[in-house]
Amino acid sequence: MVGASSLQPRLLSSFVGDRFVQSRRPLHQLFGCNPGNKHVSMQLSRTFSGLTNLLFNRRNLEGLPNSKRKRLRPGKLSPRRPVPGHILRPPYVTSKKPPGIVSGPEVHGEKGIECMRNSGRLAAQVLEYAGTLVKPGIKTDEIDEAVHRMIIDNGAYPSPLGYGGFPKSVCTSVNECICHGIPDSRPLEDGDIINIDVTVYLNGYHGDTSATFFCGDVDDEARKLVEVTKECLDKAISICAPGLEFKKIGKTIHDHADKHRYGVVRMFVGHGVGSVFHADPVILHYRNNDGGRMMLNQTFTIEPMLTIGSINPIMWDDDWTVVTEDGSLSAQFEHTILITENGAEILTQC
Template sequence: MIYLKTEEEIELIRQAALLVSKTLGLLASEIKPGITPLHLDKLAEEFIRDNGGIPAFLGLYKFPNTLCISVNEVVVHGIPGNKPFQEGDIVSIDCGVNLNGYMGDHAYTFMVGEVREETKKLLQVTLECLYLGIEQCKAGNRIGDIGFAIQSHAEKHGYGVVRELVGHGLGKQLHEDPQVPNYGKRGKGKKIENGLVVAIEPMINLGTYRVLQLSDKWSIVTADGLPSAHFEHNVAVIDGKPEILSTFQYIYDALGKDPLQ
């Protein structure tokens, strides 16, 4: 069942989303060769708790950490470990926060130093997919319109759109209805209405759309070993239009620029 949110609830979700945004901003300046995912995970948990939040991923479905940190061919759900980042890696960090009983949940894919041009293009196109999907999240449209916009743009560039993992509703629970696939047909799916709050999160692969799960029972990797990018925003439908509740500005401020520009 889809729970449409009141203005007050949307503001509470916004505050949770902004704590995630600030957490990602804190981590942005730390990501460099030699730093480990587990170091970032510890920083994130401390920052979230210091700001009155609770890590939403920690313990959810028995996940062992605060962050999902997915490097290169890992699409999502990477478990933070002690293997240091290397020059040329791409690192997707997905973070969730419970603040005052409401959830924020979004993600950004970072570059470690200089990356290959084809990989940088993958990140740029995936980010474009995110905003094209958000544009379609307006009253009167259907969920399929979001997926169609994302899929069309990604496949135009020859990329694979992951099927098994999707965006979702957001509120008092981290994962609510509706599911928001990154593929679909125009005019299909649930109708979008005022008060809808969703996490839109394209997961786009440089090669095949097919994915595998590793033996850790969490990490999802591309079937061909090529890189994958993941960007996510939290979006509310207000006065018929999409409003982004999260922001990447803290990341850009920490890095001194938008790295993809």
């Protein structure tokens, strides 16, 4: 596994992390088919490097200005949880190849659609259950343990476990953590917000979803951020339909975030999902001029991340946990959707 300190800034999937095969192609060409290489790089062009050069900047800032909330600190990790041998594992669990975004969209036939509905439904049920566990004093590792158990009890594999070396079965991103928070010994505190990102691999298909939950008595500033982030996702899904340009998603999200003066994180993206964890198309959540249109029976995620302050990310030494540069709060919501003749069907809801 390549350490983050040796990598160039790049545009990332919400769970791909730093495990991409590099490419020298310009940004607008990054997601086309590359014969002989199933994975495409998402390295940013020099034009964008100034916006993203903080991703791998290791900092240790104490406290937050004008806030009683303390910066997040890494806790202790429990041992990796086992998965029974009879449960089907995604190929990347046993492969030594670094995972990345696979060229080509996930467009399904009748059987694939039914499998996607099943995996999406399970992911939604797991996420709903995980949300009921959020309360002051519970450790994020305890949430991971409960999620892990529910997924394997339903005959599925927790997709994050072993993906590019990720050590846990779910992501738990608290307060200023933008994404990829690793469950550990830190107990949740009254007033925290926490994004729980669940992906399950059931019968050969991934269902991917996340939501941000309130822990105890959350202040109005944090509540508004979470509510607007959910609105951004809902508005983006509502416009989806066959033939629609993908760039309309970013404009819809960015326009709504601007109305409330929130930042839209640009370093992490939505993605095609189905028989593979991450595939084309890449879904940008900010205004852009990328090409591409939605196709009937295509599945992908939309997962906007909004911040109260800086949109610049900093990665911890664990090479996964990404937090805001200034320690400001961040929220995220995600659904897996299916493009239908009538618009979009949300697959990850109970």
